Amino acid sequence: MRGTAVLLAVLLAAGCSGAPPSGTDGDLIDDWALPSSPAPFRPVAGQCHEALTAIAPLADYRPVECAELHVSETYHVGTAADADVVPAAGSAGAKAAFRECSERAADYLGGSWRTARVAVQVVWPTKAGWSGGARWFRCDVTTADLDGQSRTSRTGSLAGELAGASPLKLGCFSPTVDGETVTTMRPVACDQPHRAEFAGLWRAPEITYAALESGTERSAAGCRTVIAEFAKLPDDSDMQYRTGWISYNPTRTEWLSGERRVRCFVYFAKRTFARSLKDAGTSVLPVD
Incomplete structure (x- = not known):
């Protein structure tokens, strides 16, 4: 019993010596990282x-x-x-x-x-x-x-x-038209018979969306200029006799967001082509 008591006293003395275990500094809290600030x-x-x-x-x-x-x-x-x-x-x-x-x-x-x-x-x-x-x-x-x-x-x-090359790029189309309204625009390869082709973008002026939707003369003039450049045609009063046009405006949400680019297409009511009209010139698109 006396030996056991002496051994216990030695162990207690060793435990209370104050010396930290090897590899530690004895501070239990200084190595904890602070939590980050909450963020949305x-x-x-x-x-x-x-x-x-x-x-x-x-x-x-x-x-x-x-x-x-x-x-x-x-x-x-x-x-x-x-x-x-x-x-x-x-x-x-x-x-x-x-x-x-x-x-x-x-x-x-x-x-x-x-x-x-x-x-x-x-x-x-x-x-x-x-x-x-x-x-x-x-x-x-x-x-x-x-x-x-x-x-x-x-x-x-x-x-x-x-x-x-991408099937998503605007190219040639076979449109369905009811009166003055385009109901469908089916994409087709430009080497297949078609009556419409994307010519480029016209930037509309700072007007109301209602004015854009109702101002067909403004859209016609803008798209004819785009088509003339696309097909290498004189941008003059004869353009209306060379080709027709189709335009697709930005959505109302896009317009409110500042989008002003209108999509312009060459369009023919009866005539079909099996080629692109890019750089076609006056010989392919004469005054009709």
Whole structure:
């Protein structure tokens, strides 16, 4: 018993000697990293989504691999100017975000998105997210029809899609026209019979959207100038006797965001071609 008591006293003395274990400094708290400051959620580029929306609630943020079936793709996330509320459609903040998204889209796609069956969408945080400090906007791209309305699912990323040949690039079309309204524009190869072809973009002036939609004379003059340059024709009063035209305006949302580029097409009601009319000249398109 006496030996046991002596051994216990030795062990207690060793435990209370104050010397830290080898490899430590004896301070139990100085090596703990401080927790980072809380920050609002911010999405990242390079992710795809099953839907295209203008507002992105965190609860609905469920990106998918771009190799899977999806509707939209985030190619850029920008930082919005500080403001009390999410920028409203048509505001300076909303226009600045759309302009940045449009410019970044050209770099990402490898060409102008307005020259393809593609649409750009600015996606904002919710009001609650904005109130919590979120100041981001997402730039999403999706395939769309000519009037920018119908979104279609696809697999694979759109990165570099317009840098080379692409079925999304606007080319030749077989239109269906009811009176003065184009009801369908079916893409066809330019070496197949067709009556319409994309000629380029006309930049509309700063007018109201209602004025753009109703001002056919303004659109006709603008598109005839575009067609004249495309087909190497004199841009004069005889243009109206050489070709017809079809125009597709930006959507109302795009117009409010500052998009002013109108898509212009060469069009013939009866005559068909099995070639592109680029640089065709007056011999192919005489005054009729």
